[in-house]
């Protein structure tokens with residue numbers, strides 16, 4: 094069964110230059126790397142709050158649909174190998190919504206356009222750690238949904254006492270490296286793979302209240318979208334009945 098981010102966790106030998114970390118002292122070099130990542134046409138941060146909600150058991154099918162909508166290249170980036178549909182099904186069926194945290198962003202048509210998995214490491218009693226994995230549908234990229242999901246996961250991780258967050262990324266995955274780098278991750282590169290980790294500060298009253306507020310807003314946003322879709326379906330079925338009735342009347 095695919096792991097949350099099933100890259101090999103062999104000894105990472107080569108430390109990436111500090112330029113991968115925005116907190117690094119060599120700001121000039123850092124600027125050069127960030128410029129190299131910049132992509133024309135990638136839009137700026139959304140001015141409005143992105144409704145990110147935590148997903149439960151009843152979202153399993155939509156999670157599978159989201160992941161299966163990714164092409165082989167994206168699946169390779171997401172899982173470390175080009176997972177086929179069967180492997181995605183196994184991964185999704187294995188998701189433990191009680192143990193881990195899954196976050197999602199739905200569009201107005203209730204399509205799950207972005208999702209993140211915060212997988213907690215087995216509790217060893219010492220430092221609590223977790224691993225972050227994310228995907229955004231191609232048509233919704235460049236809107237900072239990936240970044241927002243990362244921030245939300247970091248906030249949640251802090252709120253539940255996680256102090257170390259890992260991200261396993263293919264070294265060529267510029268967008269993901271940027272997301273983690275903006276979050277202050279330190280990277281260790283091992284050939285095609287890069288492991289990033291962040292030391293998280295403890296939660297504050299602010300992180301608890303912010304998360305609670307954002308979750309409630311996102312849940313309300315989801316309910317409105319759901320009701321709107323139900324209303325549209327009812328309207329469409331009323332209209333089609335009316336047309337059928339009207340057509341029959343004319344024929345009579």
Ligand SMILES: CC(C)(COP(=O)(O)OP(=O)(O)OC[C@H]1O[C@@H](n2cnc3c(N)ncnc32)[C@H](O)[C@@H]1OP(=O)(O)O)[C@@H](O)C(=O)NCCC(=O)NCCS
Nearest residue numbers: 135170226227228229234235236237238239240267268271
């Ligand atoms: C990685 C991924 C989640 C990024 O999602 P996204 O919503 O498009 O990312 P964002 O819009 O938040 O962009 C993050 C940063 O990367 C930059 N970026 C986005 N796409 C980029 C690209 N193709 N090349 C270089 N930089 C890129 C953005 O400009 C942004 O930088 P900024 O904050 O300095 O402006 C998405 O590409 C994806 O789903 N990929 C396939 C799965 C995957 O790679 N998962 C990660 C491994 S767990």
